[in-house]
Amino acid sequence: MNTIKKSASVAVTLSPAKIVDADALRVALTASFRAHAGNEMEQRAAVLELLKTTMADGRAVIREALEAGMKGIMTAQSLCYLQDVIIQALYDYCRVHAFPSAHHTEAENICIVAVGGYGRGTLAPQSDIDLLFVLPHKQTPWGESVVEYMLYMLWDLGLKVGHATRSVNECIRLSREDITIRTTILEARYLWGHEPLFDDLMDAFWNQLVPGTGREFVRMKLEERDERHARAGQSRYLVEPNIKESKGGLRDLQTLFWIGKYLYGVQDPRDLVKKGVFRASEMRTFMKADEFLWAVRCHLHFVTGRPEDRLSFDIQIEMARRLGYTSHGGMKDVERFMKHYFLVAKDVGDLTRIFCATLEDQQRKAAPASSAANSLRNKLAPLMEAVGFGAKVRRGAAPLPPGFVLDGARINADTEDLFSSDPVNIIRLFHAAEMNGTHIHPDALRLVRRSLKLVDASLRKNDEANRLFCEILVSEHTPDIALRRMNEAGVLGRFVLDFGRIVALMQFNMYHHYTADEHLIYAIHILSGIEKGVDADQHKLANDLMQKVQSRKVIYLAMFLHDIAKGRPEDHSVAGAKIARKLGPRLGLTPAETDTVEWLVLEHLIMSDVAQTRDISDPRTVKDFADKVQSPERLKLLTILTTADIKAVGPGVWNGWKAQLIEQLYDETLPLLSGKNKALSRTNRVDAAKDVFRTRMADLGTQTVEALIERQTPSYWLVVDPDTQERHARLMAGADETAGPESVLEIGVTPLPDNEATEITVLTPDHAGLFSRIAGAVDMTGANIVDAKIFTTTDGMALDTFWVQSDNSKVVDEERRVARLKELIEKNLRGETLPKDTIARERKRTRRQQAFEIEPQVIIDNTASERFTLIEVNALDRPGILYDLTRALFHLNLTITSAHIATYGERIVDVFYVKDVTGGKVVQDGKKEAVTSGLISAINSRLSPQPKDVKDRVKKRTERREAARETGKKARAARTKRLKGAAE
Numbered sequence: 001m002n003t004i005k006k007s008a009s010v011a012v013t014l015s016p017a018k019i020v021d022a023d024a025l026r027v028a029l030t031a032s033f034r035a036h037a038g039n040e041m042e043q044r045a046a047v048l049e050l051l052k053t054t055m056a057d058g059r060a061v062i063r064e065a066l067e068a069g070m071k072g073i074m075t076a077q078s079l080c081y082l083q084d085v086i087i088q089a090l091y092d093y094c095r096v097h098a099f100p101s102a103h104h105t106e107a108e109n110i111c112i113v114a115v116g117g118y119g120r121g122t123l124a125p126q127s128d129i130d131l132l133f134v135l136p137h138k139q140t141p142w143g144e145s146v147v148e149y150m151l152y153m154l155w156d157l158g159l160k161v162g163h164a165t166r167s168v169n170e171c172i173r174l175s176r177e178d179i180t181i182r183t184t185i186l187e188a189r190y191l192w193g194h195e196p197l198f199d200d201l202m203d204a205f206w207n208q209l210v211p212g213t214g215r216e217f218v219r220m221k222l223e224e225r226d227e228r229h230a231r232a233g234q235s236r237y238l239v240e241p242n243i244k245e246s247k248g249g250l251r252d253l254q255t256l257f258w259i260g261k262y263l264y265g266v267q268d269p270r271d272l273v274k275k276g277v278f279r280a281s282e283m284r285t286f287m288k289a290d291e292f293l294w295a296v297r298c299h300l301h302f303v304t305g306r307p308e309d310r311l312s313f314d315i316q317i318e319m320a321r322r323l324g325y326t327s328h329g330g331m332k333d334v335e336r337f338m339k340h341y342f343l344v345a346k347d348v349g350d351l352t353r354i355f356c357a358t359l360e361d362q363q364r365k366a367a368p369a370s371s372a373a374n375s376l377r378n379k380l381a382p383l384m385e386a387v388g389f390g391a392k393v394r395r396g397a398a399p400l401p402p403g404f405v406l407d408g409a410r411i412n413a414d415t416e417d418l419f420s421s422d423p424v425n426i427i428r429l430f431h432a433a434e435m436n437g438t439h440i441h442p443d444a445l446r447l448v449r450r451s452l453k454l455v456d457a458s459l460r461k462n463d464e465a466n467r468l469f470c471e472i473l474v475s476e477h478t479p480d481i482a483l484r485r486m487n488e489a490g491v492l493g494r495f496v497l498d499f500g501r502i503v504a505l506m507q508f509n510m511y512h513h514y515t516a517d518e519h520l521i522y523a524i525h526i527l528s529g530i531e532k533g534v535d536a537d538q539h540k541l542a543n544d545l546m547q548k549v550q551s552r553k554v555i556y557l558a559m560f561l562h563d564i565a566k567g568r569p570e571d572h573s574v575a576g577a578k579i580a581r582k583l584g585p586r587l588g589l590t591p592a593e594t595d596t597v598e599w600l601v602l603e604h605l606i607m608s609d610v611a612q613t614r615d616i617s618d619p620r621t622v623k624d625f626a627d628k629v630q631s632p633e634r635l636k637l638l639t640i641l642t643t644a645d646i647k648a649v650g651p652g653v654w655n656g657w658k659a660q661l662i663e664q665l666y667d668e669t670l671p672l673l674s675g676k677n678k679a680l681s682r683t684n685r686v687d688a689a690k691d692v693f694r695t696r697m698a699d700l701g702t703q704t705v706e707a708l709i710e711r712q713t714p715s716y717w718l719v720v721d722p723d724t725q726e727r728h729a730r731l732m733a734g735a736d737e738t739a740g741p742e743s744v745l746e747i748g749v750t751p752l753p754d755n756e757a758t759e760i761t762v763l764t765p766d767h768a769g770l771f772s773r774i775a776g777a778v779d780m781t782g783a784n785i786v787d788a789k790i791f792t793t794t795d796g797m798a799l800d801t802f803w804v805q806s807d808n809s810k811v812v813d814e815e816r817r818v819a820r821l822k823e824l825i826e827k828n829l830r831g832e833t834l835p836k837d838t839i840a841r842e843r844k845r846t847r848r849q850q851a852f853e854i855e856p857q858v859i860i861d862n863t864a865s866e867r868f869t870l871i872e873v874n875a876l877d878r879p880g881i882l883y884d885l886t887r888a889l890f891h892l893n894l895t896i897t898s899a900h901i902a903t904y905g906e907r908i909v910d911v912f913y914v915k916d917v918t919g920g921k922v923v924q925d926g927k928k929e930a931v932t933s934g935l936i937s938a939i940n941s942r943l944s945p946q947p948k949d950v951k952d953r954v955k956k957r958t959e960r961r962e963a964a965r966e967t968g969k970k971a972r973a974a975r976t977k978r979l980k981g982a983a984e
Contacts, residue, residue: 018061020057026093048157062079072299083129091193094150111197112192114189116183119187127301132184183221186205187258188201206265217259237504237514253348269286285351299322303322325340331505338504339505342504342515419454423455426454431482434482435477440485465495496564496583501567503515505566523644526648527644539643545640546640554600557583561583563576612661613909617898621865626673630673685717690709690717696722705729711732724801727748747761755803756805757803758804767798769890778804779882790897854876859874862921868913871922873909882901884938884941886899
């Protein structure tokens with residue numbers, strides 16, 4: 001198994017006697033019963049208090065041992081033991097004291113069975129307690145009283161108890177009908193009571209229910225698994241994973257054991273080695289993964305105090321500290337912890353593939369022609385595809401290379417020395433699987449892992465190996481599946497060493513949804529889809545351009561390399577370009593192709609940055625961008641690369657608004673690069689825009705149309721598209737009909753579903769601070785401004801247009817929210833609301849945001865525009881920050897003419913085009929310093945006080961916990977002394 005070294009810790013063990021003294025507990029319960037004889041209420045209260053104390057003391061001892069270095073599984077087993085003792089003692093108390101039976105009959109026998117996770121003998125700190133009360137036949141009044149008393153007592157202890165009371169026959173009948181019940185009984189464990197009933201249950205389960213139902217069980221568990229993954233997220237490389245439910249989590253390991261136990265009757269995962277399902281080395285990987293995940297889960301439950309299984313950003317920092325990870329080699333402690341987690345998740349994926357492939361292979365060999373075996377193989381096939389191992393054999397597939405054979409429709413090595421005799425065969429294996437669309441046999445994968453040392457400098461220099469790899473990378477079939485196969489097998493990171501540095505690398509931010517290696521492979525998947533026309537309605541421009549590029553090698557290699565240098569001290573674009581310069585010739589690219597790949601990697605962020613944070617209607621913006629790009633071919637490639645890169649960040653990141661911005665930048669830049677930009681002068685372009693406007697607005701009448709034209713400045717006609725011009729004109733015409741220009745306040749709200757944004761236009765007499773007031777109103781609704789353009793008409797009216805999205809980057813089109821937007825903007829402009837107070841009340845910074853710190857930065861640029869000063873603000877996002885920034889600009893006597901708001905997870909990049917009170921740029925050094933200082937103060941003005949340093953919070957919380965534990969130790973020592981006294 002891949003591992004990440006952490007700071008050394010001493011292994012800690014815990015004996016049962018240190019957790020709880022079972023005999024002393026029973027003696028104390030008896031003494032308590034006698035001390036309150038005749039008073040049932042006092043007896044019950046005393047029992048409850050005694051059990052609470054016992055449970056709290058035991059859990060405290062276990063937690064201390066875990067934090068001192070005890071293993072995760074031992075912690076879970078210790079918690080289970082503590083719970084066992086409490087339930088056993090409680091049952092004995094019921095039988096002997098609470099509900100004594102002078103004439104106990106066979107019908108009053110009860111067997112308490114631990115089922116589900118509790119039945120496995122491992123219990124997380126906040127997990128449910130699943131109990132099955134097994135009866136001989138039907139419930140008796142005595143048995144009902146005992147069960148009820150126990151359940152209420154356990155609930156009063158604060159436990160979450162799942163329970164059922166059934167006979168053996170009922171258990172078997174319900175297990176046939178419900179796969180969940182069947183699985184809980186599969187893990188049943190005798191806890192206390194009449195043990196022959198447990199024996200009867202297990203005998204009936206294994207002899208009456210299991211035979212002949214293996215394939216059904218496998219099918220249902222795999223379907224259940226798929227549904228769980230769909231809920232938790234399909235990738236095992238999500239940066240905020242659920243350690244129980246996500247791909248590669250605890251539940252995946254448990255599913256493997258459930259299936260193995262059901263099919264082979266094993267009672268311990270290690271018994272699967274004897275059944276030929278896993279090798280000894282693979283079982284060691286299984287046990288290490290299980291141990292790591294249990295350690296994380298136990299710490300997570302203790303830290304949060306709730307059944308939390310999601311590793312959110314705010315929790316990851318604390319978990320890294322508790323588990324002993326330290327910052328090293330340019331990686332933060334939290335990044336090293338999460339890298340270890342993702343390597344473990346990858347190991348679980350490997351085990352899943354091996355398990356399912358071996359199971360299918362055994363079924364095939366056992367009954368190669370039977371329909372039953374074919375049925376099971378068909379059920380397993382979707383799972384194999386889901387974990388990255390392929391498709392059906394393609395029609396017209398090429399013959400397999402020498403040394404390879406088809407073994408049950410899987411490519412296998414013909415001899416054990418296939419790779420050692422010619423290491424190129426390692427790359428050839430993945431190439432053949434990709435070109436033929438076949439799975440890879442688990443034995444071949446095992447041989448690959450044992451041969452990884454052969455992927456060395458010699459193989460990396462081999463022309464044939466590099467040719468095969470390049471064909472995999474640019475495959476017209478499923479290059480992402482092939483690359484993921486190589487990555488999962490450990491080959492990709494050794495064949496391309498720089499890729500190996502980012503395997504399982506998590507970037508600790510809220511923007512990227514996947515690890516760095518998964519992002520690159522997923523980006524290849526998106527690129528392949530663009531080439532095939534998948535989701536063409538989402539990115540039509542990229543789909544069209546993909547058919548026109550001169551070299552597929554260039555775009556695919558640039559996509560593969562664009563983030564390959566993440567996690568290094570230097571800029572990843574610069575470092576990545578150097579890698580491209582070396583790797584291009586190695587993979588057979590021409591010098592010209594290599595130059596283009598190098599440039600694309602170096603500049604892969606520029607189009608996204610310009611489109612989202614600059615005013616594309618400003619001629620200087622487009623000219624500077626065109627000067628960087630230099631050629632139409634590069635522009636095509638960069639547009640495709642940018643589209644796929646943004647979409648590969650994660651679900652929902654790419655949207656119609658970003659697509660529209662990218663397309664607009666492309667359309668504005670292409671004429672400059674193709675020599676067509678001089679076709680129309682500025683005056684001619686203004687006149688042409690006015691002519692289009694006259695045609696579109698003819699229904700308003702010539703006099704009205706000409707009056708509207710005269711109210712707009714020449715720059716308006718150059719930067720506003722015809723559709724928006726029409727919406728503006730109809731809003732202005734409507735306002736003229738209803739009120740005079742001095743008193744008008746008109747607000748137009750237009751959802752634009754194709755752009756996934758909502759356009760808000762405000763027409764009102766111009767006055768300072770208008771932008772800030774509108775921003776505050778939008779913020780109060782929970783929506784986000786993504787772009788804004790501000791115009792002042794020739795008659796002194798402000799015509800301000802904002803494009804907003806909901807908090808999930810979608811169009812705001814719900815009638816109630818649209819009405820709320822208009823209402824708040826109107827109230828704000830009339831001075832009826834206080835945005836800052838309302839934002840503080842209605843919107844709070846999330847716990848996830850609190851995990852991050854970003855040093856605020858203000859950049860003042862007077863070169864990016866001929867007419868305006870650009871002010872770029874980089875800062876940690878928080879509710880109300882745009883309102884605070886724009887209010888600060890207002891107090892600095894700056895007029896905003898356009899604003900471009902981009903959010904990258906927890907980080908904002910807000911760019912404002914401004915003029916000073918004289919209509920000029922901000923050029924004086926003193927004024928620049930005042931602007932910088934004012935905006936930094938606005939960023940730091942919290943709506944609610946927040947600690948500056950997450951580590952300080954952790955330290956204070958730790959100090960409080962340690963003080964509480966010290967107090968607890970003293971209290972427990974006193975209680976133990978009292979228990980011993982009672983026993984004597």
